[in-house]
Amino acid sequence: MIRALILLLFCTGAWAHQSSDAYLRYRVEGASVEQRLDIALRDLDRDLGLDADGDGTLSWGEVRTRWSDIERLAADGVRFTADGAACQPAGADTPQLDEHSDGMHAVLVTRWQCPATVQALAIDYRLFTATDAGHRALARLVGTAGEPLVLVPGAGPQTLSANSAGLGGFVIEGMAHIAAGLDHLLFLATLVLVAVWKRDGTGWVPRASGRSAFVETLKLVTAFTVAHSMTLGLAAGGVIDPPTRWTESLIALTVLLAALDNIRPFLPGPRWAMVGLFGLVHGVGFAGPLKDLGLSGSELLLPLLGFNVGVELGQLAAVALLLPPALWLRGRTVYRRWFVPGASSAVAALATLWLAERSLALQLLP
Template structure:
């Protein structure tokens, strides 16, 4: 069973690198009949569809991207249709090649200007980017100066409206849930905690809790500590109040998963476990903030997206708890749980987290 768990973790890791969800960013500025559209597309997504890495060295140079810029433009044009108040607008210029850094890597930036027949009140975006190659891809769009909140665009879902009256709260709830689902390190951190939430410390090991009520109480403490902690740093990072290097944050997240798994195998963290979870949650919150931070929202325009995204994260966490906790409660006194499931699962998570830590801190590509 341990060997199966190890292989499962390694297979999952290749397809679910944390915080590498496929996202493009759309920013619109409207001035009467004129519309400026800025589209930022991750180079890793473009490389997957267009094979930009001409020399096959695993790195994209500016020359490689610039040489294929017409193909990048064509892909963007095919994947995005814009109308204003139901009428098509006329493209005034071609985007100049440029790049920009986001929290999830380097993006190609395509800035174009459009002329519409009348003063613009609403924009309809028919978004199809990467619809056939990445079902998890999403676009995040906002209208500068509008009271409406940003939209989460699902490829192939049909035209979506961006206007002064639009509200994107529900979309950000879904985005928060999707972020948890695609963040394997967050999920494994939570799973690792749940494995022994049904136990209590006894000497240098663990013993099953006498009642399900006690286990539920411990789970509530852990989830609450994690939620409060990551909500604080999520808000700070999304607003730009803190901005630590992404590589440092990713490395620290991997370290938190590793330490939690080791603590499952042999308890060593002093004090109540919820205090450790609260401290580690501060790190995870910064990692959650990427999609919101990259939209560049500030002040009051950040409030509803932040609340929606955070609610989605919590719903995703509760779904994991609802799936795993009943099983852990039922098996907490079983020999197979004590000898195989917890040691095997925790060992697999620890090994995977150690590989992540090496990859993120040293810039390696061991299992990606």
């Protein structure tokens, strides 16, 4: 448990829960195919070194002058065939950028002419295979009922058609999203640390039985799940769309308050109620990859279900890892006097840095 928390604390970053995603949209009209590929500038900068002046920010001029390199990288990393036949390039749009929930993306729109009316596309996706093992692409066929696909670099061709079913891929994507979400994981960890205790005035005392600790953990996880599932659905469907900066700042604040409450309980009411309130904020943060697909109505149902199931599975895995050692250590002096205060203080310090970075647009952490 101690080793797991230390590893979490040292994997820092201002936008701690954002994974590396690209977005592919295909529009098919007869034998013509339009491909739109959105690639995060931060991923391109890592591989191509776009930041020429080294000031930590990318200007349009720095991106524009390297556009031919970006096009080459995209052409090497994304290839497709239509019903087994190669298609021929038929033009491209001018360079452009678009803002997603996880930052600015380069947008590459290309048009292709295929030998016959297109029924299905086989996409061979290889972007960032050597530099980012966690990178994924979310691909959809515009104007059809088929579900989007999660593309894993180097996994071989995957078929995208009007009848595609991507539920399993979105379960995996949800699990990967929370696994990469340090702020979400630290929030859960702070809860588990003292779920094995109960309030005694202004302090904590160990729970008498493991059953009581399990019940308390179940209440906390259930409250968090119900709350973030609500706002995840609303945000993914575009019903609510708060500024990313506000959401990220509030997520950092929830981590900070939960950690401080571990050291000396001060938040009013039962802890599950506090967790439910904070979970509403985390749900909006979870919604980024789905929101950026631009799905609506029935198109969103299966991806939303799969993604949410994946998030819950990842969450339960984290709790299953941390709860048993917390149960075993709950009555020991070293746990009460040193480990919980020390770990909670470290989380609080990190959350304070995140809050400053996100709310003030600073760069304090590498």
